[in-house]
Amino acid sequence: MPNHFVARAAQSAHRRLSRVALLALCVTAPLASLTAPAWAVPLQARPAMEQALKQPPQPVKVIEPHLSTRTQNTEVTYLGWPAPLVLDTVLGADWRKPGVDVEFRALDGYVSRIPADKFSQHRAYLVVQRVGHPDFSVNNLAQNEKNVPLGPYYLVWDNIRSPELLADGGNGWPYQVAEIKISEARSQALLPAHLPAGLRAVATEAQTHCLSCHQVNGFGGDKWPGNLAQQARALGEPAFLRWVLAPDSVKPGTTMPPVAKLWPDAEREALASRLLDYLRAVGAQAN
Ligand code: HEC
Structure with missing residues (x-):
């Protein structure tokens, strides 16, 4: 178990370094013009993101896999932006190359790697708010966790339009996403x-x-x-x-x-x- 914490500490040190590197770059280049950064890129806070994407977050209704069971689907509406728009803006066009994964890195070290072509087969959104709910959280029935905070960003899929995604449950729905990265590893x-x-x-x-x-x-x-x-x-x-x-x-x-x-x-x-x-x-x- 101590190993786990050592790994986390090392990772957050690495992450701090990444931020410093990015800040240094931002001085000379606007984010959208960077191509294929080799490090994880921190996602900006909601107001800055809204400005960079030139549009407010839109409502997206999904069947929330963390609240759904084999026998009952629970719908939730979130506010967010289409994931490809965010990826284009933050990562440049290189995430669209064949064989590439997009990595979503969470605050606690959880890494979700999603094959980039999944974003052209199905509609995904990076969301920042849960509509009609006191806070941006959800219960995770499978992991026995209550009121799991979802921010800063949560990747959701339109599984109403793509019902074949329902069978995968919460796989590919990373929450507490703070950074994204292109990966060919x-x-x-x-x-x-x-x-x-x-x-x-x-x-x-x-x-x-x-x-x-x-x-x-x-x-x-x-x-x-x-x-x-x-x-x-x-x-x-x-x-x-x-x-x-x-x-x-x-x-x-x-x-x-x-x-x-x-x-x-x-x-x-x-x-x-x-x-x-x-x-x-x-x-x-x-x-
Ligand atoms: C959501 C995170 C998560 C996912 C997904 C996951 N695991 Fe685990 N796994 C864990 C955790 C946490 C532990 C340690 C559990 C404990 O001791 O309570 C663990 C422990 C294990 C162990 C024991 C490792 C050891 O120390 O000897 C095996 C084997 C394992 N998982 C296999 C798998 C396999 C195979 C899959 C895919 C089908 C999988 N896990 C998916 C989180 C996960």
């Missing part, structure tokens, strides 16, 4: 040459379901330390499957959510097995 870490061809597609599933919190070969989030490929191998199959399918039954109150909790059980079990096969194979040559 995904394929290097997740698709090493020795990976069997049949497991390549599972890399995307691992990314969707696990790597916002965990890392594999150095790629992923840092909510829990260590290389998930090694940890999965060390656990062995029965313990891995039990943990991933029902973490709360192994360790009551854990903040690790059950994998794909909205899917039918047979599909969840198949997914967990595929993830184990992938994690065992992808780390085979890592040390």
